[in-house]
Amino acid sequence: MIQIEEQWKKVRQVNPLVHHITNYVTVNDCANVTLAVGASPVMADDREEAADMTSIASALVLNIGTLNSRTVESMLISGKTANQKDIPVIFDPVGAGASAFRSRTAETLLKNIRMTVIRGNISEIRSISGEAGHTRGVDASSADAESDARLLAEKTARQFHCVVSVTGAVDTVSDGERTVSVENGHPAMSGMTGTGCMGTSLTACFCGADPAHPLEAAVSALVCLGEAGEIAWEKAGMLGIGSYHMALLDAVSRMDGETLRKRARIHED
Amino acid sequence: MIQIEEQWKKVRQVNPLVHHITNYVTVNDCANVTLAVGASPVMADDREEAADMTSIASALVLNIGTLNSRTVESMLISGKTANQKDIPVIFDPVGAGASAFRSRTAETLLKNIRMTVIRGNISEIRSISGEAGHTRGVDASSADAESDARLLAEKTARQFHCVVSVTGAVDTVSDGERTVSVENGHPAMSGMTGTGCMGTSLTACFCGADPAHPLEAAVSALVCLGEAGEIAWEKAGMLGIGSYHMALLDAVSRMDGETLRKRARIHED
Amino acid sequence: MIQIEEQWKKVRQVNPLVHHITNYVTVNDCANVTLAVGASPVMADDREEAADMTSIASALVLNIGTLNSRTVESMLISGKTANQKDIPVIFDPVGAGASAFRSRTAETLLKNIRMTVIRGNISEIRSISGEAGHTRGVDASSADAESDARLLAEKTARQFHCVVSVTGAVDTVSDGERTVSVENGHPAMSGMTGTGCMGTSLTACFCGADPAHPLEAAVSALVCLGEAGEIAWEKAGMLGIGSYHMALLDAVSRMDGETLRKRARIHED
Numbered sequence: 116m117i118q119i120e121e122q123w124k125k126v127r128q129v130n131p132l133v134h135h136i137t138n139y140v141t142v143n144d145c146a147n148v149t150l151a152v153g154a155s156p157v158m159a160d161d162r163e164e165a166a167d168m169t170s171i172a173s174a175l176v177l178n179i180g181t182l183n184s185r186t187v188e189s190m191l192i193s194g195k196t197a198n199q200k201d202i203p204v205i206f207d208p209v210g211a212g213a214s215a216f217r218s219r220t221a222e223t224l225l226k227n228i229r230m231t232v233i234r235g236n237i238s239e240i241r242s243i244s245g246e247a248g249h250t251r252g253v254d255a256s257s258a259d260a261e262s263d264a265r266l267l268a269e270k271t272a273r274q275f276h277c278v279v280s281v282t283g284a285v286d287t288v289s290d291g292e293r294t295v296s297v298e299n300g301h302p303a304m305s306g307m308t309g310t311g312c313m314g315t316s317l318t319a320c321f322c323g324a325d326p327a328h329p330l331e332a333a334v335s336a337l338v339c340l341g342e343a344g345e346i347a348w349e350k351a352g353m354l355g356i357g358s359y360h361m362a363l364l365d366a367v368s369r370m371d372g373e374t375l376r377k378r379a380r381i382h383e384d
Numbered sequence: 385m386i387q388i389e390e391q392w393k394k395v396r397q398v399n400p401l402v403h404h405i406t407n408y409v410t411v412n413d414c415a416n417v418t419l420a421v422g423a424s425p426v427m428a429d430d431r432e433e434a435a436d437m438t439s440i441a442s443a444l445v446l447n448i449g450t451l452n453s454r455t456v457e458s459m460l461i462s463g464k465t466a467n468q469k470d471i472p473v474i475f476d477p478v479g480a481g482a483s484a485f486r487s488r489t490a491e492t493l494l495k496n497i498r499m500t501v502i503r504g505n506i507s508e509i510r511s512i513s514g515e516a517g518h519t520r521g522v523d524a525s526s527a528d529a530e531s532d533a534r535l536l537a538e539k540t541a542r543q544f545h546c547v548v549s550v551t552g553a554v555d556t557v558s559d560g561e562r563t564v565s566v567e568n569g570h571p572a573m574s575g576m577t578g579t580g581c582m583g584t585s586l587t588a589c590f591c592g593a594d595p596a597h598p599l600e601a602a603v604s605a606l607v608c609l610g611e612a613g614e615i616a617w618e619k620a621g622m623l624g625i626g627s628y629h630m631a632l633l634d635a636v637s638r639m640d641g642e643t644l645r646k647r648a649r650i651h652e653d
Numbered sequence: 654m655i656q657i658e659e660q661w662k663k664v665r666q667v668n669p670l671v672h673h674i675t676n677y678v679t680v681n682d683c684a685n686v687t688l689a690v691g692a693s694p695v696m697a698d699d700r701e702e703a704a705d706m707t708s709i710a711s712a713l714v715l716n717i718g719t720l721n722s723r724t725v726e727s728m729l730i731s732g733k734t735a736n737q738k739d740i741p742v743i744f745d746p747v748g749a750g751a752s753a754f755r756s757r758t759a760e761t762l763l764k765n766i767r768m769t770v771i772r773g774n775i776s777e778i779r780s781i782s783g784e785a786g787h788t789r790g791v792d793a794s795s796a797d798a799e800s801d802a803r804l805l806a807e808k809t810a811r812q813f814h815c816v817v818s819v820t821g822a823v824d825t826v827s828d829g830e831r832t833v834s835v836e837n838g839h840p841a842m843s844g845m846t847g848t849g850c851m852g853t854s855l856t857a858c859f860c861g862a863d864p865a866h867p868l869e870a871a872v873s874a875l876v877c878l879g880e881a882g883e884i885a886w887e888k889a890g891m892l893g894i895g896s897y898h899m900a901l902l903d904a905v906s907r908m909d910g911e912t913l914r915k916r917a918r919i920h921e922d
Binding site: 138141180182358 | 408411412415416419420425426427428429430432433436437440454629630631632633634635636637638
C-alpha cells in the first residue's frame with residue numbers, strides 16, 4: 116500500500132528545489148503549484164546555466180510544451196547533468212505526435228536521458244512508445260480509450276526503464292512491474308489549461324523529496340492533484356473556469372495529510 | 385441580422401483547434417478563453433513545427449505582442465500554410481506603430497499572408513493602414529476618437545480584403561461592405577491585461593467553427609467577450625482587477641446561448 | 654518623512670508607461686500590477702525594438718528571471734538608451750548567485766548601465782555586491798538574516814550609486830545616505846510566485862511618475878505592495894494560494910490614498 120500521507124509530508128519536510136525547463140503557457144501555474152505543495156521552483160532555460168541550475172536542484176522537469184531548438188539543447192544539457200548526479204528527471208512529452216518536430220525531440224530526449232517518470236495523456240504516451248495513432252493538439256481527446264492505458268503504461272515503462280503515468284479520467288502509473296490506478300480527479304480539470312503540466316511539476320516535487328521511490332512519488336502526486344481537482348469543484352466548480360483554476364491552486368496549498376489519505380482512491384492489483 | 389447564438393453553438397459543436405503564435409504575457413489567458421468557449425488551443429512557435437501545427441488546426445492566431453525574429457519567421461511559415469489550406473488567419477498587430485520593428489513586421493506579414501480577420505485597437509489599425517498618428521504602447525489611449533473607427537475599419541478592410549475589427553468602448557467590425565458595431569463590454573476590460581488578445585483568440589475560435597462567415601464570426605466573438613466583461617463586472621467588478629480577471633474567464637465558460645442572444649447589442653446600418 | 658500618498662497620487666496622474674524586459678514566469682502579474690496601480694505596461698524584448706520601446710517609456714524594468722543571451726543583449730541596448738535619456742532603470746537580479754551565468758550577467762549589466770533602483774532579496778543583493786554566500790534558487794531562504802539587510806543595502810547603494818531595496822520580512826531601502834525600513838507585508842507573499850517581480854514593477858511605476866526621487870518612489874512602491882499583501886491576507890488568506898494571488902492584485906487596484914498613508918509602517922532613523 117502506498118503511503119500517500121507520508122509521501123506528502125516528505126515534500127513539506129524536504130522542500131525540494133525543482134528546476135523546470137518548461138513551456139511559457141502554464142509556467143506560472145507550475146511555479147505556483149510547486150510552492151503550494153511545499154517545494155520551491157526555479158525556471159531557467161538557457162544553455163549557459165542549464166547545468167548549474169540542475170546541479171543545485173532536487174528534481175528536473177523537462178516539458179516540451181513550447182519547445183524550440185534553443186531550449187531543446189538546454190534540456191539535453193540539464194538531463195545529462197541530472198543523470199550524472201542521480202537527480203530525478205520528470206519528462207512531459209506535451210503534444211508528442213502532433214508534429215514531426217515534437218516526436219523527433221521526444222525521441223532524442225529519451226535516447227540521451229534516463230527518465231525517472233514520464234507523464235502524459237494517452238495520445239502522447241502512445242506516440243513516444245511508437246504505437247500508431249495521431250494526437251490532436253495537446254489535450255487528451257475524449258475518444259482516448261481509457262481501457263488501453265494500463266497496457267500502454269506497463270509496456271512504455273519497461274521500454275524506457277522508468278515509471279510512466281498515463282493521465283486521464285483515471286490515471287494509470289506503472290514501473291513495468293507494479294501498476295497503480297488513481298481514480299481521484301474531476302472532468303473540469305481538462306476544461307482549463309495547465310492541469311497536465313501541474314501534474315508533471317507535482318510529480319517532480321514528490322520525486323525530489325523521495326528519489327528512491329518514483330512509483331510511490333508519481334502516484335502520490337496524482338492523488339494530490341486529483342483530490343485538489345475534486346475539492347476545487349466542490350468550492351468553485353459552478354462559477355466557471357477562472358474560479359476553478361484558482362480553487363485548484365487553493366486546494367493544493369490548503370491540503371492536509373489526513374484529507375489526502377482519506378480521500379485517496381487508488382488501486383493496485 | 386447576425387445569429388450570434390447559432391455562431392456560438394457552432395463553436396461548441398465543431399470544437400475547433402486553434403493554433404496560436406502569440407505573446408508570453410497573455411498566453412495563459414488565450415489558452416483558457418479558447419477552452420472556455422468550447423474550442424481547443426495549441427501554442428507552438430518554432431519554425432520546425434509551425435507548418436505541421438497549422439495544418440492540423442481549424443484557425444491560426446498571429447499575435448505580435450512579444451515578437452522576435454525567430455517567431456516572426458514561424459508566423460510567416462504558418463500564415464502561408466494556412467493560406468494554402470484555406471485555414472482562417474486572425475492577425476493581432478499588438479503595438480503596431482510603437483516601434484519601427486513592429487510596424488515593419490506587421491507590413492511584412494500583411495504582404496505575405498492573406499488575413500481573414502485583423503483585430504486591434506484604433507491606434508494599431510491606424511498604423512497598419514498607413515494613417516498618421518502614434519501609438520502609446522499596447523493599450524488603447526482614451527484620446528482615441530471612437531468616431532473615426534467606422535471609417536478606418538471600412539477602409540482597412542477594403543485595403544487588405546479581409547474583415548477588420550477595431551475594438552474600443554464600442555467595437556466596429558467591417559468587411560468593407562457591411563459594417564457592424566458591437567456595444568457590449570465594460571470599461572474595466574481595459575483595466576486588465578489580455579482582453580485584446582482574448583478577443584483575438586475568440587475571433588479565431590468562431591472563425592474556425594464557421595470559416596465561410598468571418599464577419600459573423602468576428603462580431604459574435606466580440607459580443608461574447610463584451611457580454612462576459614459586463615457579467616464579470618456585475619459579479620466581481622468592485623473586488624478589483626484580480627477577481628475581475630477570473631470572473632471574465634468564468635463568464636465566457638458559463639455563457640449560454642440564450643443569454644448571449646438577449647444581451648447582444650449590435651447595430652448594422 | 655516620505656509622503657506615500659502623494660507618491661501614489663503621482664502614479665495615477667502621470668500614468669507612466671513602463672517598459673519591461675522580464676521573465677515569462679510572472680510577466681502576466683507584472684503587467685496586471687502595473688495596470689492596477691495606474692500605470693501602463695509594455696513588454697518587448699527583441700533587440701530590434703529595445704531602444705524604440707525604451708525611448709517612449711517613463712521607466713525601464715530589467716528582470717533576469719528567465720534570461721537568455723538574446724534578451725541580455727536587449728537589456729544592454731535598452732539600459733543604455735534609458736541612461737542616455739535619463740529614464741529610470743529598475744534592476745531585478747533574480748537568482749543572482751544561483752548560476753555563474755546569472756552572476757556574470759548581473760555584473761555585465763551593472764558595469765554598463767547606471768541603475769536607478771536595484772530590488773532583490775538578501776541573497777541576490779549579496780551576490781551582486783560581491784559578498785560571499787550562495788543563493789538557493791530564486792526565493793529568499795528563511796535562513797537569510799534580516800539583520801544584515803541594512804548594512805548590505807547601504808553598502809550596495811554606495812557601491813553602485815543608486816537606491817537598493819533589500820526585500821524580505823522587513824524591507825530595507827537605502828540610497829547610501831538615507832535608509833528606510835518598510836514593515837508592511839505578510840508572510841503569505843513569499844508563498845506565491847511573483848511578489849518579488851511585482852515589487853520591482855511597482856518600483857518602476859513609482860520611479861516613472863517621480864524620477865527625481867527614487868528613494869521615495871522605491872519606499873512607496875514597497876509600502877503599496879506590502880499593504881496589499883496584508884489586505885489580501887485579511888480577505889482571502891485562508892482560502893489558499895490561488896485566491897490570495899488574485900486578492901493581492903485586487904488590493905493594489907482598489908488601494909486608496911488615505912488607506913495607503915494610514916497603514917504605512919516605515920521607519921527612517
